[in-house]
Amino acid sequence: MNSRERVQMAINHEETDRVPIDLGSSRSTGINANAYNKLKDYLGVDTDTILFDVKQLLATPDPQILERVGSDVIMLPRLIPSIGIKIDEFKPGKLPLDGGDCMLAKGYNPITLEDGTLAVTDSEGVIIAKRPTKGLYFDEVYNPLADADSESDIDKIAMPEMTDEEIAFATEKAKDFYENTEFAISAATSTSLFEKGMKDWGYQNFLENLYVEPELVEYYLDKLTDAYIRMMDKYLDAVGDYVQVVQNNDDFGQQRGLLISPEIYRKFFKPRHARINEAIRKKKKDMHISLHCCGSIYPIIGDIIESGYDVLNPIQKECDNMDPVKIKKEFGDKVTIWGGACSTQTTMTHGSIDDIINEAKEMIKVYAPGGGFVFSQIHNIQADISPEKILALFDTALKYGKPEFYRG
Numbered sequence: 001m002n003s004r005e006r007v008q009m010a011i012n013h014e015e016t017d018r019v020p021i022d023l024g025s026s027r028s029t030g031i032n033a034n035a036y037n038k039l040k041d042y043l044g045v046d047t048d049t050i051l052f053d054v055k056q057l058l059a060t061p062d063p064q065i066l067e068r069v070g071s072d073v074i075m076l077p078r079l080i081p082s083i084g085i086k087i088d089e090f091k092p093g094k095l096p097l098d099g100g101d102c103m104l105a106k107g108y109n110p111i112t113l114e115d116g117t118l119a120v121t122d123s124e125g126v127i128i129a130k131r132p133t134k135g136l137y138f139d140e141v142y143n144p145l146a147d148a149d150s151e152s153d154i155d156k157i158a159m160p161e162m163t164d165e166e167i168a169f170a171t172e173k174a175k176d177f178y179e180n181t182e183f184a185i186s187a188a189t190s191t192s193l194f195e196k197g198m199k200d201w202g203y204q205n206f207l208e209n210l211y212v213e214p215e216l217v218e219y220y221l222d223k224l225t226d227a228y229i230r231m232m233d234k235y236l237d238a239v240g241d242y243v244q245v246v247q248n249n250d251d252f253g254q255q256r257g258l259l260i261s262p263e264i265y266r267k268f269f270k271p272r273h274a275r276i277n278e279a280i281r282k283k284k285k286d287m288h289i290s291l292h293c294c295g296s297i298y299p300i301i302g303d304i305i306e307s308g309y310d311v312l313n314p315i316q317k318e319c320d321n322m323d324p325v326k327i328k329k330e331f332g333d334k335v336t337i338w339g340g341a342c343s344t345q346t347t348m349t350h351g352s353i354d355d356i357i358n359e360a361k362e363m364i365k366v367y368a369p370g371g372g373f374v375f376s377q378i379h380n381i382q383a384d385i386s387p388e389k390i391l392a393l394f395d396t397a398l399k400y401g402k403p404e405f406y407r408g
Contacts, residue, residue, distance in 0.1 A: 003072035007184035008244060011288050011311060011336045013371040018070075019364060019401035021394060022338065022376040024061040025073035025186040026247055027081065028292045028313060029339055029376040032136070033059040034383035035390070037100040042387035043068060049102040050090065054120075055082040055129065055138045057095070058380060059102070066183075069394035073374070074183040076174050076243055078190050079166040083120050083129045083138060088169060096136055097383055136383060143202040145220070149213075154220050157200065159227035160191070167238045174242035186245040186290070189235065191228045191276065193221055193269050194250045194260075210264055217268065225272040229279040240284040245311060248276075253295020256320050262299045270300075270307050277308025290338060294379065296320045301327065305334050314339030314378045317363075318346055324366045337367050339376040342393050348377060348385050353392045360396040361405075368406045375401060 001009075007020045024030045031039070033051050036059035040047070043065070050060040061071070080086055085107045093104030110118040116133035122142075129138040144157045162170075170187075177185050197206045197220065209217050232246070250269070252259055277289050290311035291304055296319035304312060312335045317324050324340065341363045342348055347355050360375075367373035375397040381390060400406070 002182035004182055004184045007072050010371050015371050015403055019368050019373055019375045020072040021070045021397050022073045022374050023069050023071045025075045028379050030058040031381040032383040033057050033095050033102055034097050035381050035385050039387045051102045051104055052087050053081050054108050057136050070398045073186050074177055076185050076187040078188055079169040140199055145201045151219050162231050162235055171238045174239040178242040185243045187243040188247050191248045192250045221272055225275055228276050232280050236283045245288045245290050247290045249292045251294045253297040257296045265300050270303050273307040301331055311336045311338050316378055318343050328366050332372050336372045338374040339378055341375045343378045356392050357396050361400050364401050365406045
């Protein structure tokens with residue numbers, strides 16, 4: 001059984017020779033470039049560290065690393081994964097925190113503000129993202145609809161699209177991955193409605209307008225939904241024969257509950273998610289559709305499934321009302337749980353190697369029976385997580401992710 005077959009079977013809720021494993025197939029199952037450099041040094045891997053996502057400081061895992069941890073999935077990235085920076089050409093650079101070597105996108109040319117903050121600007125010189133002096137990550141700070149109060153204001157901003165340049169970039173990579181590797185291919189399409197709304201309007205402004213300007217927000221969300229459908233139609237024409245999963249991102253949860261009520265989700269977002277997902281499957285009926293949605297989201301998991309998602313990443317079990325046993329029992333035959341094997345917020349950061357092994361073994365026993373599970377940590381591996389901890393996590397999947405263990 002090869003990796004592509006293993007992932008396909010798992011998503012189809014069939015048990016495989018071992019649970020499929022993922023490191024780095026999305027911007028929420030990745031590895032911080034500082035931690036990645038340490039892992040490479042530990043393993044004696046002498047390759048460049050490609051920093052493909054400067055916003056979150058994520059590295060592209062090298063094939064040698066993917067083989068060592070047993071990863072079965074590879075990411076098909078966007079040409080511009082975040083904050084307006086293309087990743088088709090790279091230059092030597094240094095990482096924040098420890099000054100380690102990396103390869104930076106050639107288009108990454110931040111300016112330094114008076115207080116030492118790094119800022120990324122758009123083509124017109126507007127600051128769109130900032131990273132504090134001692135920080136690791138960029139925060140997006142530009143909200144083009146901050147003062148919008150009419151449909152004409154919304155009509156002025158560009159909606160998401162895929163240019164011919166990006167389609168060519170994606171097609172070349174997808175074809176290469178499909179023909180020359182056995183990985184399952186997961187396409188990072190970067191579509192979102194709720195998150196995009198908060199970025200365009202501003203966090204507080206968007207949440208308030210869901211109540212005080214619902215018709216204006218619906219006009220915006222309908223335009224956004226239509227744009228994503230056009231985008232996915234064009235994208236799947238190009239790469240649909242190569243990829244097995246398309247990714248979407250919408251974080252509706254926080255640590256203690258939802259950011260919005262289930263009723264607001266069902267009114268504004270669920271029907272538009274359903275429209276996008278229906279269009280994807282009309283174009284490619286067997287395509288698997290993943291939603292990354294962090295936090296305490298139990299009250300809307302059923303709605304997420306009903307709207308057409310068959311993969312959910314992650315199950316953030318340290319959040320309220322996110323008990324893995326309960327979620328697997330209630331939803332495990334309807335959705336594939338992708339991630340959830342070990343917490344990067346708690347166990348991997350603050351626990352021992354034994355803690356990591358024990359948690360990963362427990363989660364395999366919960367999630368793996370009956371298929372519908374892809375093994376990965378809960379969100380990205382952070383900068384200070386050691387190589388020994390990282391390898392302990394994935395070695396646990398390789399050793400114990402087999403039916404004779406989790407059914408024993």
